[in-house]
Amino acid sequence: MDSGLYVHVPFCVRKCGYCAFFSRSAEPGLVAAWFAGIERELAALPAGFAPTSVFFGGGTPTALDESELARLLDLVRARVDLRNLAEWTCEANPGTLSPAKLARLRAGGVDRLSLGAQSFAAATLRQLGRIHAADETLAAVAQAREAGFANVGLDLIYGVPGVARETFQADVEAALALAPEHLSCYCLEIEEGTPFARAAAAGRLAVSEDEQRAQFDWARARLVGAGFAHYEISNFARPGRACRQNLLYWNGGEYIGVGPAAHSHWAGARWGNTPELPEWKRAFEEKLEPAAKARETLVMGLRRLAGWGRTEFRAATGFDYDELRGPEIARLAAQGLLVVEPDRIRLADDALFVSDAVFAELV
Template sequence: MPSALPDGEPVPENGALPAQALDGAAGRPLGFYLHVPYCASRCGYCDFNTYTASELRGTGGVLASRDNYADTLAQEIRLARRVLGEDPRPARTVFFGGGTPTLLPAADLVRMLAAVRDEFGLAPDAEVTTEANPESVDPAYLETLREGGFNRISFGMQSAKPHVLRVLDRNHTPGRPEACVAEARAAGFAHVNLDLIYGTPGESDADWHASLEAAIGAGPDHVSAYALIVEEGTGLARRIRRGEIPMTDDDEHADRYLIADELLAKAGFSWYEVSNWATSEPARCLHNELYWRGADWWGAGPGAHSHVGGVRWWNVKHPGAYAAALAEGRSPGAGRELLGEEDRRVERILLELRLSEGCPLDLLLPAGREAAARHLGDGLLDPGAYAKGAAVLTLRGRLLADAVVRDLVD
């Protein structure tokens, strides 16, 4: 979760949504994001809403404790049921993110999932994912998750090279993420993702090759590869500002992306979103696709964001304040905004253009259509898709995705 929350109008104490938010809801999938804000230590590049034990000490008392977090989050799931009322939709996806969800006992994650199941039900083919730190799970933990209804897991690998992991302040042992893939498969997980980061200061092309080859060799059916973004206020940003380590430039990021796409394609992975590759359509992360396609999701937990029918809201950030609001029977929402038709049009372009199916050209205004024609001529958009009425990025277009999006939303 981002470290800063946007401005917005107040959320009613009971969390009630405008009546129109549920208009047409039956035709939209419903997902749940469950945020677990705890980490054993803070990675130098991390700007998410997470807390170590020392950061929470004395700032929330028992309310901020990991020990009762599952019960606290279940209170918000029950609030969601009250707010959504007679909405008949079962949960199509449930995604546990963080932080490090697997710092909690596996039984706690299973109980949080059970809260969603009890209040909303799960679709027969529901995707249930948790993020995991490789050092925080073992075969018994994974078996408990699988028996409790989880069927997808995402391990934070980041790199196979020890010196790169040190710069990122990652504390797992090289080789452990690959072993986790095998353990997850043995536990019965149908889908396994490995997260990678490229562009870390001090990483070479050879290092990145080695990380990709290690990830592919482990046998996941999904790989996410993200360019390192140095966020202000992080430990990594301070080290770069002091001149302790160099900043990776955009050309290096582009080179690493091309390497990733080439090696993953050779291994049978296809891109379906700019930073995500899967071996088949069922291997895609359906939960993230809900975000990219503007579906409905309820984000439970400190700092979590939600969206239902054009209403977007976000929770208070601190675990103590979050738990206190729920204990008092109040919504933990910190603010919300109602998206107008133009807001939703722009968001569709921003998000759908990142997908392999692209965005419909009829979403574009005249200036955006003119920009699309220029980018087609420059080789940034696929001619075949364009002829069929869609703006789809070419490989070169993916490297310049942010610039293309800026032009198309005009």
């Protein structure tokens, strides 16, 4: 069974206006404290934990300088049993990369780069508060290939208020022109506590769900037409390039997260860390009751376009999905939101954009 290690690198050069992830600026004192905490958590990994995937996420892992990245890679290599490793991803902001950092990551074992491109239009990047320009994304992809990365993913954001459909379409075309192995298209969400939320509350930022949906539908058709598999609501991949760490979350697999705000699910328990620096602690820890865990797995797995096969779900959870949520599944099928086949259930195409409402009925 696959398992994953997530390392939260909570540093960003500057906060983007829409972002609610936990991050701070990479001041030397905070970076030193973070390393001390990560070292402690890695030293306390459970016996027998040998992840199939490692994921450096954030924040911006590449906000660390070259020697700090080297230290992080050394730490993971020294403390984690990597004998089963099949994929090691690092998220990166194009404004924080250099050939030297990329070479360092690649030499340290990282084989997948996930680049936050978000847009290629100067006005959209400015509106989002991104620190980089489109040409830095182009340079980052070229440098990543040069450094030996055969697996590069790009993130795009759609549905940004005021951004015309044609502008987003041009973003998708620009991303395709870079020939990535993976593309994520995330809908702009207005997250509580962000400058975007304050602007929306003041009536200065109006999200159009119809426009967001139109952009999503267009991107989906375009990317599938270009040979990408649409394998999860927001994610598209070339054959064999689906992100293993994310698949793990959606398949109900086990993972351990280290760093502030990181979450874990291991051996029937779930816990999360507080979003704090210089020190963080356990925010909560709970034992999962098997049926509750199975319902959660049901919902997570329905994010995948393939949905759940009956046998696969039973193998993952020990339950039949009809036993757990039979009446709700039948009702959602009658509403055209779930496709129910004799031995498989999956989200209907019409439900992809309103999946949260469907999941709320099932969890």
